[in-house]
Amino acid sequence: MLFTTTFFRVEVLRQFRNPYTLAFTLAMPVAMYLLFGANAEYASASAGNGNVAFYVMASMAAFGTATAMTSLCALAASEVGQGWGRQIALTPLSITGYAIVKLAVALAFAAFSTAIVFAVGVLTGARADSLWSWFVVAGIILAGGLIFGLFGLGVGLAFNSDSAASLASISITLFGFVGNLFMPLSGAMLDVARFTPMYGYGALVRWPITEGALVTGGGSEPLWIALANFAVWTLLFGLLVRYGVLRSRRRR
Numbered sequence: 001m002l003f004t005t006t007f008f009r010v011e012v013l014r015q016f017r018n019p020y021t022l023a024f025t026l027a028m029p030v031a032m033y034l035l036f037g038a039n040a041e042y043a044s045a046s047a048g049n050g051n052v053a054f055y056v057m058a059s060m061a062a063f064g065t066a067t068a069m070t071s072l073c074a075l076a077a078s079e080v081g082q083g084w085g086r087q088i089a090l091t092p093l094s095i096t097g098y099a100i101v102k103l104a105v106a107l108a109f110a111a112f113s114t115a116i117v118f119a120v121g122v123l124t125g126a127r128a129d130s131l132w133s134w135f136v137v138a139g140i141i142l143a144g145g146l147i148f149g150l151f152g153l154g155v156g157l158a159f160n161s162d163s164a165a166s167l168a169s170i171s172i173t174l175f176g177f178v179g180n181l182f183m184p185l186s187g188a189m190l191d192v193a194r195f196t197p198m199y200g201y202g203a204l205v206r207w208p209i210t211e212g213a214l215v216t217g218g219g220s221e222p223l224w225i226a227l228a229n230f231a232v233w234t235l236l237f238g239l240l241v242r243y244g245v246l247r248s249r250r251r252r
């Protein structure tokens with residue numbers, strides 16, 4: 001237990017010394033919130049059960065969580081594939097314990113990223129109609145973000161290289177742009193977005209605010225669309241992990 005706690009502490013400190021991790025999981029979500037949310041002229045306008053600043057804040061916190069889960073889980077998978085597992089075998093920690101610690105580190109960074117974005121939101125005018133919305137949105141962000149841990153793990157196992165974490169993080173940024181997370185889409189772009197990994201997650205995160213209302217073009221959509229998207233991509237990312245495990249075994 002002491003070894004596991006020490007390993008967790010060392011890993012957290014190591015990531016805090018990683019400028020890439022700090023830039024993409026902490027600094028970038030805050031900067032994008034300030035740019036597109038707090039400093040926008042429409043920040044105080046209503047977005048349903050909160051204002052636009054709150055809507056953007058939730059979206060950017062979701063992006064930070066997805067990035068943290070993806071990059072750190074991809075890095076963990078790559079380390080095991082490159083022989084770190086043999087080093088772990090010399091310690092009291094099992095491979096399962098190693099995976100749990102790595103997942104806990106990723107969740108810790110995701111929670112820290114969300115807390116930072118929310119704190120900046122509080123200080124810059126993000127408002128919701130009720131206090132519970134803050135806690136519900138934060139809970140959905142962290143629980144839903146686990147899907148991107150699967151994505152990162154799958155990429156790390158499948159590619160087994162130092163570039164796996166970078167590739168996975170870049171993919172998350174692309175998913176955010178085409179998945180209706182960074183800016184409200186409409187028309188054909190919105191139709192395409194509904195099939196992307198970030199769409200269901202982002203819609204669920206913002207559901208306590210919008211209750212399905214579309215920011216552009218008017219109208220609304222039922223909750224089952226977001227849930228179906230999330231479920232399908234969870235399954236696909238699970239299959240990616242399975243493929244990565246089989247591929248890593250063949251390499252051995």
